[in-house]
Amino acid sequence: MSHDTHEEVHITPYSTYIIILALLLVLTAITVGVTVIHLGTFSVAVALFVATIKGTLVLLYFMHLKFDNKLFLGLVAIVFAVYTAVIAITFIDYLSR
Amino acid sequence: MSETVLKAGSAEPQYQPSYLEMETKHKGILSWILATDHKRIAQLYFFSMMTMFLIGALIGVLIRIELMAPGRTIMDAQTYNGFFTLHGIIMIFMFVIPGLPAVFGNFVMPIMIGAKDVAFPRVNLLSWYLYVIGGIIVLTSQFVGSGPPDGGWTFYAPYSVKSAANIGMAAMGAFFLGFSSILTGLNFLVTIHRMRAPGMSWDRIPLFVWSLYATGWIQILATPVIGITLVLIVFERVFQLGFFDPAFGGDPILYQHLFWIYSHPAVYVMILPAMGAISEIIPTFAQRTIFGYKAIVASSLLIAFVGYFVWGHHMYTSGMSDTAKWVFSFITFLVAIPSAIKVFNWVATLYKGSINIQPPLLYAVAFMFTFMIGGFTGLIIGAVAQDIHLHDTTFIVGHFHYIVFGGTGFAFFGALHYWYPKMYGRMYNIKLANIAWGLFFFGFNVLYFPMFVAGYMGMPRRYFDYLPEFYIPNLISTMGSWFLYAGIILMIYNLVKSRKTGAIAPANPWHGVTLEWSIQSPPTYENFDEIPVVKDGPYKFK
Amino acid sequence: MSDHSATQSHGLVHRDDEGSKLGMWLFIFTEILLFGALFIVYSVYRFKNQDAFHAAALNLDTVIGTVNTVILIVSSATIAMSISALQQKNKKLAITLMVITLVLAFSFLVNKYFEWGAKFHHGLYPGAEHLMSLGHGQNQFFFLYFFMTGLHAFHVIVGMGFIIFVMRQVMRDELTYNNYTRLENAGLYWHLVDLIWIYLFPLFYLIH
Numbered sequence: 035m036s037h038d039t040h041e042e043v044h045i046t047p048y049s050t051y052i053i054i055l056a057l058l059l060v061l062t063a064i065t066v067g068v069t070v071i072h073l074g075t076f077s078v079a080v081a082l083f084v085a086t087i088k089g090t091l092v093l094l095y096f097m098h099l100k101f102d103n104k105l106f107l108g109l110v111a112i113v114f115a116v117y118t119a120v121i122a123i124t125f126i127d128y129l130s131r
Numbered sequence: 132m133s134e135t136v137l138k139a140g141s142a143e144p145q146y147q148p149s150y151l152e153m154e155t156k157h158k159g160i161l162s163w164i165l166a167t168d169h170k171r172i173a174q175l176y177f178f179s180m181m182t183m184f185l186i187g188a189l190i191g192v193l194i195r196i197e198l199m200a201p202g203r204t205i206m207d208a209q210t211y212n213g214f215f216t217l218h219g220i221i222m223i224f225m226f227v228i229p230g231l232p233a234v235f236g237n238f239v240m241p242i243m244i245g246a247k248d249v250a251f252p253r254v255n256l257l258s259w260y261l262y263v264i265g266g267i268i269v270l271t272s273q274f275v276g277s278g279p280p281d282g283g284w285t286f287y288a289p290y291s292v293k294s295a296a297n298i299g300m301a302a303m304g305a306f307f308l309g310f311s312s313i314l315t316g317l318n319f320l321v322t323i324h325r326m327r328a329p330g331m332s333w334d335r336i337p338l339f340v341w342s343l344y345a346t347g348w349i350q351i352l353a354t355p356v357i358g359i360t361l362v363l364i365v366f367e368r369v370f371q372l373g374f375f376d377p378a379f380g381g382d383p384i385l386y387q388h389l390f391w392i393y394s395h396p397a398v399y400v401m402i403l404p405a406m407g408a409i410s411e412i413i414p415t416f417a418q419r420t421i422f423g424y425k426a427i428v429a430s431s432l433l434i435a436f437v438g439y440f441v442w443g444h445h446m447y448t449s450g451m452s453d454t455a456k457w458v459f460s461f462i463t464f465l466v467a468i469p470s471a472i473k474v475f476n477w478v479a480t481l482y483k484g485s486i487n488i489q490p491p492l493l494y495a496v497a498f499m500f501t502f503m504i505g506g507f508t509g510l511i512i513g514a515v516a517q518d519i520h521l522h523d524t525t526f527i528v529g530h531f532h533y534i535v536f537g538g539t540g541f542a543f544f545g546a547l548h549y550w551y552p553k554m555y556g557r558m559y560n561i562k563l564a565n566i567a568w569g570l571f572f573f574g575f576n577v578l579y580f581p582m583f584v585a586g587y588m589g590m591p592r593r594y595f596d597y598l599p600e601f602y603i604p605n606l607i608s609t610m611g612s613w614f615l616y617a618g619i620i621l622m623i624y625n626l627v628k629s630r631k632t633g634a635i636a637p638a639n640p641w642h643g644v645t646l647e648w649s650i651q652s653p654p655t656y657e658n659f660d661e662i663p664v665v666k667d668g669p670y671k672f673k
Numbered sequence: 674m675s676d677h678s679a680t681q682s683h684g685l686v687h688r689d690d691e692g693s694k695l696g697m698w699l700f701i702f703t704e705i706l707l708f709g710a711l712f713i714v715y716s717v718y719r720f721k722n723q724d725a726f727h728a729a730a731l732n733l734d735t736v737i738g739t740v741n742t743v744i745l746i747v748s749s750a751t752i753a754m755s756i757s758a759l760q761q762k763n764k765k766l767a768i769t770l771m772v773i774t775l776v777l778a779f780s781f782l783v784n785k786y787f788e789w790g791a792k793f794h795h796g797l798y799p800g801a802e803h804l805m806s807l808g809h810g811q812n813q814f815f816f817l818y819f820f821m822t823g824l825h826a827f828h829v830i831v832g833m834g835f836i837i838f839v840m841r842q843v844m845r846d847e848l849t850y851n852n853y854t855r856l857e858n859a860g861l862y863w864h865l866v867d868l869i870w871i872y873l874f875p876l877f878y879l880i881h
Contacts, residue, residue: 046753046756048757058750065874069735077879081876082872082875084875088871089872092749092868096860097860098857105324106694110698113702117706117709119440120439120440120709121716124713124717126452127388127451128717128720128721130452130454250689250692317696321693325692325695351700351702352703354703355710363714370799374817379809379816380718389710392710
């Protein structure tokens with residue numbers, strides 16, 4: 035058993051959470067605002083792009099990936115990569131039908 | 132490694148109460164069904180699984196008798212549909228998928244890495260309960276509602292959402308079984324990450340444990356996909372939604388995508404732990420270090436990873452685009468490479484070894500033989516052009532039985548003969564075990580090989596009836612099933628009888644060197660008096 | 674070895690915080706793939722019925738959707754801050770923040786209730802004649818809308834239960850400044866609920 039439970043405890047200051055919260059709210063406002071302007075086919079891309087930035091902020095700061103054991107960060111990256119690959123391969127079928 | 136461990140124990144090992152006879156908070160049956168000890172949970176799984184296996188095998192024999200001659204033989208067509216569906220659901224979801232991880236993974240994995248239990252013992256017990264609940268739901272679905280589920284274990288839409296038979300309930304049962312599998316995988320991953328004994332670095336983990344690690348990832352990443360897909364099927368049946376029904380604009384091919392996104396990786400959930408068990412048996416009975424430890428580890432991880440992206444080869448004839456077909460076909464051929472690496476390594480390990488022919492090794496060799504036939508026929512149907520001809524014929528049935536029964540099944544029973552003395556502290560009758568193996572292996576090949584021939588001639592799978600020209604291969608096949616079943620019964624008789632009357636087994640009957648052989652048989656509740664310190668890699672024989 | 678002590682102890686002898694957090698993450702991965710499968714279904718049907726999806730999305734109330742998004746994001750921040758509070762031995766603040774999280778979660782569900790109610794009122798539910806008359810594409814949109822937001826709402830309820838469970842333990846001092854992993858895990862689960870909504874929101878409410 036690896037006894038590294040007593041590593042230094044990281045306490046995230048409240049100010050960090052407030053800043054991230056503000057960023058998330060701004061990004062939400064942006065996505066909602068963008069739908070008013072008609073970007074046509076780009077609107078999906080913009081919506082997903084903003085959502086991904088928001089998701090990354092949640093993962094890194096709220097879910098502590100930035101401060102925790104880097105193993106978790108690596109695993110999350112792999113899982114998302116595998117999932118993206120699954121979608122891409124599924125769409126090989128639908129895009130070429 | 133073994134010497135260091137033996138030093139930690141006493142020079143004159145004193146027999147201590149084993150996990151089988153220890154006193155616990157609860158008495159009698161409760162001390163088993165409320166057990167959180169990994170070894171007791173392994174036994175719970177083992178008995179429930181063998182029960183399901185025998186039911187599934189019996190149904191298999193009945194199916195074979197029905198197909199012995201053209202036309203109705205012993206059952207009507209609808210019963211036949213229900214039987215092959217139940218046979219598939221039982222064997223896939225209740226025997227081969229949980230098989231090696233839940234029984235032998237639970238029993239030996241913590242010991243192999245020098246731990247006292249898995250990371251979450253209570254979650255481990257919960258997995259078993261989910262398994263039992265799922266099993267009960269599936270079996271109940273046979274007797275209630277509007278008739279036993281039909282249409283096969285794949286629940287293909289739109290038939291599964293339209294059939295009047297009791298498919299929704301069976302799908303719910305499979306959902307619970309999937310949940311059980313996820314929790315087992317999660318538990319094992321955390322255990323392997325966090326609970327290794329001091330010195331048990333990643334490059335010293337026994338190969339069976341490595342294979343469970345790769346399997347765990349597939350279990351947690353692929354199983355939820357089928358879980359939610361089956362829930363969609365249930366909702367579609369109950370609430371008249373139309374996810375996959377073309378009458379509502381649904382896309383049945385999307386169902387097949389989602390189904391196989393899980394169910395192809397599930398094939399690797401079945402076969403990877405089997406390969407892991409073989410990688411334990413072969414060095415022990417050759418008394419020789421495994422050849423290419425790192426290559427075997429890498430190939431396990433590669434199989435798990437690449438295996439995630441080949442699901443489309445089940446769908447060449449379903450109406451997928453041609454581009455998707457060749458992409459899937461290409462990736463499918465890639466999986467053959469790591470699989471072949473393992474076979475080469477096993478053969479190279481046996482080469483010039485001091486081979487000791489015992490039942491576990493016989494099963495391992497049978498595994499290699501049948502797995503290779505299964506693998507090569509897999510390449511044949513992995514090619515799109517040939518698969519167009521062979522799809523949905525008994526060729527496919529032969530192929531996947533050679534993989535999941537000839538592969539996982541032989542490895543399961545090989546592992547059982549290998550770890551039996553450790554599990555029960557008794558030895559079985561070797562001669563009888565060899566005879567049972569012979570019947571088993573002979574019956575297996577007689578049963579499944581003719582399916583390749585009949586399938587190549589064009590006999591469709593899953594049909595109740597067939598044309599007279601397929602009579603001979605079917606007759607041979609059915610006769611093979613009798614030998615196979617006799618072998619299984621003989622094997623079980625031997626193992627059950629030896630449980631009480633067999634000779635007392637020593638701690639290390641096969642002269643293995645992984646950690647489980649360094650402790651007494653059967654192990655104590657805590658496995659180790661003192662947590663061992665590992666100083667060297669596995670499989671160092673003198 | 675005394676058998677009695679053995680039954681109590683083993684496996685639970687030492688606490689492995691990293692291990693239980695790893696277990697939580699692995700569980701989150703399965704949840705991601707669970708919703709991931711539904712996102713695949715969504716993207717395939719949206720790809721096949723682009724115009725119908727646009728038309729159907731006009732029936733969704735962007736205002737309620739936005740309000741719910743803000744609610745979830747704020748609740749995500751409050752649960753995260755309650756961990757910091759507990760780490761700094763400020764039990765009172767930690768509990769207050771958890772209560773705020775729960776109140777926000779509950780108001781999310783109340784909004785959802787009225788939103789779903791309005792859809793039913795307008796005949797936009799599976800099996801309704803009005804919805805059936807709108808054609809396959811819009812049907813698929815609403816099947817997915819109900820199924821995915823419904824499954825998400827189910828996760829909101831489970832997450833609330835998890836938070837209540839750990840809140841009780843904080844109150845009883847079973848979780849403290851040096852033993853807070855279970856609170857962290859409840860937080861992780863709650864952030865997952867937020868994370869999924871971050872994708873659900875633009876994909877259902879913001880197609881115009």
